[in-house]
Amino acid sequence: MAFPNFPSTQMVVKVNPTLKVWWKDIERNRELEANELLGGLTALISVESDRHLIKALLKFWDSERLVFKFRDFELTPTIEEIGGFLGLPYRDREMIVPHKPSPRSFLKQMGMHHNPNLLCLKEGWISLEFLYSRFGDEEGHENFHKEFACSPAKWERYRLNAFAVALLGSLVFPREGGKIHTSLSYVVRMMARGGRTIVPMILAEIIRALTKCIKGKRYFEGCNFLLQLWAVEHFYQRTNSVDILRGTMGNKIINHTSRMKYFDSPVGTEDWFVYLRERSAINIQWKYYWLKPRRVIIRGNDLYFIELIGLNGMQPYAPLRVLRQFGQIQMIPLRSHMGQYEYDFGPEIPQVGTILRRWEKVITIEVREHKPFCTPEYYVWLLEDAEHVDLSKEGIPGFGDEKERRWARNLLNRDYEITPEMRQQIVPNIGDQH
Secondary structure, eight states: OOOOOOOOOOOOOOOOOHHHHHHHHHHHHHHHHHHHHHHGGGGGGOOOOOOOHHHHHTTTEETTTTTTEOOOOOOOOHHHHHHHHHHHTTTTTTEEOOOOOOHHHHHHHHHHHOHHHHGGGGGGGEHHHHHHIIIISTHHHTTTTGGGGSHHHHHHHHHHHHHHHHHHIIIIIIOGGEEEEHHHHHHHHHHHHSSSSHHHHHHHHHHHHHHHTTOOBBOSSSSSSHHHHHHHHHHHHHHHHHHHHHHHHOTTTTTHHHHHHTTTOSSHHHHHHHHHHOOOGGGGSSTTTOOOOSSSEEEEESSSSSSEESSSSEEEOOOGGGGGGGGGBBBBOOOOOGGGOEEEEOOOOOOHHHHHHHHHHOEEEEEEOOSOOOOOHHHHHHHTTTSSSSSOOEEEEESHHHHHHHHHHHHHHOOOOHHHHHHHHOTTTGOOOO
């Protein structure tokens, strides 16, 4: 069997031992505070990486439509799934807008004097070892007292935030070489202040990393640990009771191992590629039954997608393409031009006020308990790829493109045979309506 050329993408493979040591100290002394601030993110420290799964997934990522496109279905991480894994709020919370601090500002936020010898700060990064030696070590203030602009008592207040910066920079928004974004000091401050959410930022950077890596970027700068958990939960089909009994209580990342207890995981990139290539819509886990939001965010008020503010850039997100993940019937989605809304941040973030206002007015839909149905038109449209169909501004309540719907129905009625496999996942009799 011939295999495609897999990307030589690098990513976080092992958790830095220093971060593990630091977390053990936090667990003994400030675990409740850490979990209140970071939610399930602290559980990522115990996750074992499967880089082979991530490399195989990259071969299925559609960077234009922002979904994984498999044999006869599309799938993508959703805000609700990411938020559910982490146990962090996102509804009715403002997205965090990152700010790149000057070297002086970063050190001030950490309770330290300005240090012009730290050249790395001019490049926007700091090392885990620097943070641990000053804030993780119990004698950090004493050992480096000349660097601090605060008393030992106030230094204690900075320690948890420093750990949060280290964790986010090491596992959630990693950079090659273990470089930790100095922008994360501001992100953590906003998290601690309350009323804001980091969940859209995490999802944005996962999507951005997927797109950038298939376009040749060397390092995966999204949370590959979380993407890995998300994928395995969808590709291991199980009974509802497994999720309900083993996933409704406690940390969803820690409970992941229990839910996946009997999953026979592929080994190696090629095995994962074959496994993913052979998956069909009827043998995956569409919904996490441990995830029970009543309503989910589906689109913007004036856009057919949602703009997410990431750490490094703006990222569109298109949940309309994966309605079955919400128990809704999947129909042909509107194919909007999202490329112009995807860009890297410079010194300033353009139109941030407009983006935040759009986030306040996102449209939600009800989560249903339907089986993962799709319409026959959608099935034909997906298999044919529908690239020759012009975009249309028409639609039924914004959830489908009527021009593409008519094209697919005509093709279905005249030239396309409905297979038994197709019959298992479409709404009964919908193909007979005229």
